[in-house]
Each structure stands twice: as C-alpha cells, then as structure tokens.
Amino acid sequence: MNQPIGIFDSGVGGLTVAAAIQKLLPQESLIYFGDTIHSPYGDKSEETIRFYAEEIVRFLLGQGCKAVVIACNTASALAFEHLQEQFPGTLILNVIDPVVEYVGSNINNKVGIIATRATTKSGVYRKRLRKLNPKLNIVTAATPLLVGVVEEGFVNTKVSSGAIEAYLGSKKFQDISTLILGCTHFPLLQKEIEQFFGGRTEIVDSPELVAHQLKRLLQSQALLSSAETVEHQFVVSEYTEAFARTARMFFGARLELKEHLL
Numbered sequence: 001m002n003q004p005i006g007i008f009d010s011g012v013g014g015l016t017v018a019a020a021i022q023k024l025l026p027q028e029s030l031i032y033f034g035d036t037i038h039s040p041y042g043d044k045s046e047e048t049i050r051f052y053a054e055e056i057v058r059f060l061l062g063q064g065c066k067a068v069v070i071a072c073n074t075a076s077a078l079a080f081e082h083l084q085e086q087f088p089g090t091l092i093l094n095v096i097d098p099v100v101e102y103v104g105s106n107i108n109n110k111v112g113i114i115a116t117r118a119t120t121k122s123g124v125y126r127k128r129l130r131k132l133n134p135k136l137n138i139v140t141a142a143t144p145l146l147v148g149v150v151e152e153g154f155v156n157t158k159v160s161s162g163a164i165e166a167y168l169g170s171k172k173f174q175d176i177s178t179l180i181l182g183c184t185h186f187p188l189l190q191k192e193i194e195q196f197f198g199g200r201t202e203i204v205d206s207p208e209l210v211a212h213q214l215k216r217l218l219q220s221q222a223l224l225s226s227a228e229t230v231e232h233q234f235v236v237s238e239y240t241e242a243f244a245r246t247a248r249m250f251f252g253a254r255l256e257l258k259e260h261l262l
C-alpha cells in the first residue's frame with residue numbers, strides 16, 4: 001500500500017497528471033519518469049512507442065511501484081493493451097478512458113479533439129467515444145507543434161499564441177462546445193486555449209479525471225497509502241533545463257532531478 005505510484009510520459013506533459021494526483025492523493029509517493037531523450041513520442045511508430053513504454057514500466061516496477069499511470073496519450077493509445085499483456089496483474093492506467101467516459105456520457109454537442117499525430121491517427125478517442133455515444137459530432141486535429149511549444153518552455157508567449165491560432169482557428173473548431181486536450185502537454189496551454197475560445201468552450205480537465213479514476217482503483221484494491229511521509233522522485237532519460245524548470249514549477253524549487261538511461 002505504501003509503495004510509490006509510477007507515472008510516465010515522453011517529457012513534461014505527464015507532470016500535469018502527476019500534479020493532479022498529488023493534489024487528490026497527497027499521501028501517495030510518486031516516481032515520475034520523463035523520457036526526454038526520446039521525446040516527442042507523437043511522431044514515432046507504434047512499435048517504437050511500445051518498446052519505450054515497456055522499458056519504462058519495467059524500470060518503474062523495479063523501483064517497487066504498486067501502480068503505473070501512463071501519463072501520455074500517445075503511449076495510452078498505442079501501448080496500453082501491450083503493457084497489460086506484458087505485465088499481467090499490474091495495475092496500469094491510461095489517460096484516455098477516464099476522459100472518454102466523462103465526455104461520452106455527459107456531452108451531446110460538437111466535440112473537438114487535439115492530440116499528437118500518432119494519437120490522432122490511431123482514432124482511439126473517436127472509436128471509444130462513438131461506442132458510448134454514436135451520435136456525437138467529433139472533429140479532430142493533430143497539433144504536434146504544441147508539444148514542442150510546451151517542451152521548450154514557450155507557454156504564454158507569441159510562439160504559443162501563434163501555434164494555437166494556427167491550429168484552432170480552423171473553421172471546423174469554430175462551433176465546438178467541448179475540447180478534449182488529447183495530449184498531456186496541452187493542459188499547460190489550457191488558459192491560453194480558453195482565452196482563444198473566449199470562454200465559450202469547455203476544456204475537459206483530463207488530469208483531474210485521471211486522478212479520480214486512480215483513486216477509485218486504488219481504493220477498490222485496498223492500495224491507498226496510509227504513509228505518514230511522502231517522497232517524490234523525478235527521473236529523466238536525459239537532463240534538460242526545460243524539464244527541470246517545469247517540474248519545479250509544479251513540485252517546488254527543491255526538487256532533485258535524476259538521470260537514468262533506459
């Protein structure tokens with residue numbers, strides 16, 4: 001029960017999920033792995049993403065993690081089932097299903113989805129949403145540049161506003177009621193995106209939905225921690241200043257970043 005929860009992404013994006021988990025489950029210790037050396041995942045093949053994801057889960061389980069959160073939509077779309085097969089009996093969560101459940105059962109208007117190229121190409125969101133609500137009007141776009149904007153620390157700059165305008169200014173997004181940020185990097189741009197839509201569009205809070213799903217699952221398996229002290233660890237496959245800066249923004253200036261090459 002008091003073992004840590006493993007969380008991973010290609011880089012800083014999954015920190016948005018880690019922060020939501022820390023907020024909802026403050027007694028849980030976390031080990032975050034950012035695969036910075038292989039970032040971005042969004043333009044890589046299914047085989048490559050599965051390979052990296054498997055290596056990371058092996059590493060996290062080697063650190064004694066009681067559960068693993070795939071805090072990356074791309075790896076959730078392309079490697080979730082593969083990881084379940086490779087690590088039977090391990091509690092593994094993806095970031096797509098909680099969002100699909102929420103949107104599929106609560107929204108009836110036009111829904112937009114922005115994600116990496118790999119997630120968009122997989123069609124996972126569209127397929128799973130259609131299963132829950134066949135009538136849902138869904139528009140999607142691959143917005144890979146937004147990953148680089150976040151990863152390189154260009155949030156709240158002309159670079160981010162230009163990229164948001166270029167992607168979301170497209171006609172098909174004009175009358176959406178709801179936008180799914182189908183990449184864990186994008187919540188870092190949430191405020192700017194909200195402003196872009198003038199507050200008319202609901203931006204789905206994926207990290208919070210994922211944190212609640214994790215809580216439910218840990219509870220149902222009697223795995224919630226009762227530890228009195230928590231310790232978070234942050235590991236990257238290659239040190240980058242941008243990662244350190246963003247991680248400190250979420251988890252405080254004293255955060256120590258370790259390097260581990262897979």
Ligand code: DGL
Binds near residue numbers: 039040043072075182
């Ligand atoms: N943050 C990831 C996602 O949710 C990956 C972005 C990338 O590395 O391309 O898809």
